[in-house]
Amino acid sequence: MNERVVAITGGQGELGRAVVTAAQAQGLKVAVIDFAEGSPGPEGTLSLGGVDLTDPAAAETAISAVVERFGRLDAVLNIAGGFVWQTVDDDRPAWDRMFALNLTTALNSCRAALPHLKQSTEGRIVNVGANGALKSAAGMGAYAASKSAVHRLTESLAEELKATSVTVxxxxxxxxxxxxNRKDMPDADPAQWVAPADLAAVMLFLASPESRAITGALIPVTGRV
Incomplete structure (x- = not known):
């Protein structure tokens, strides 16, 4: 059994489940943190449901529960988030919601985890940004802006932690x-898209000791699009 402990936020979603499965296959000790109430998971997996990561206190409580269960924390993979397609002139603005779901959840998770990650010999934070935030498109303003903020958070935090073992x-x-996505885009060719398992593999490499030379990187994972 690998002694490293990883906490995965948004672990009940499509990508989250793929990352959890891959992490378990590597023998990692896994904690799943999600707003949704999910299944307990395999033996040895800690599942924390009903966690509102937009609340700093809830993030602190969840991370503390992980450390209490496993005795340590080596990596946090911030997958929790959301997506809304909405034009700027829509009278149901989604900007606050997108920033709360995509940026605030990651920020609170990072803040809660940092004291524990600094105690690891190879601490890791892996965030999920978006290729679509590099150049936004119609209807993508709120989502792209919030993910662009995740990119800046990643870069800034990486610089702040260069004197530690933690990479971001x-x-x-x-x-x-x-x-x-297949339902929403029935005419598209999903063979050109990114399989969650493939993205999970990249994320788990970044969460591993072997990625120690990489920090502050924004890594495109774009399949054949």
Missing amino acids: NAVLPSILDTPQ
Whole structure:
């Protein structure tokens, strides 16, 4: 059994489940943190549901529960987030919601985890940005702006932690091959998209000791789009 402990936020979603499965296959000790109430998971996995990561106190409580269970924390993979397609002139503005779901959750998770990650000999933070935030498109303003903020958080935190063992990186996926995306885009070719398992592999490499030479990187994971 690998002694490293990873906490995965948003672990009940499509990408989250792929990362959890891959982490378990590597023998990592896994904690799943999500707002949704999920299944307990395999033996040895800690599942924390009903956690509102937009609340700093809730993030602190969840991370503390992970450390209490496993005795340590080596990596946090921030997958929790959301997506809304909405034009700027829409009278139901999604900007606050997108920043709360995509930026605030990652920020609170990082802050809560940092004291514990600094105690690891190879602490890791892996955030999920978006390739679509590099150049936004119509209807993508709120989402792209919030993910661009995740990119800046990643870069700034990486610089702040260079004197420690903790590295901070982000993956920038394009379209993920999920049932919902196939339903929403029936005429598209999903073979050109990114399989969640493939993105999970990149994230877990960044969460591993072997990635120690990489920090502050925004890594595109775009399949064949």
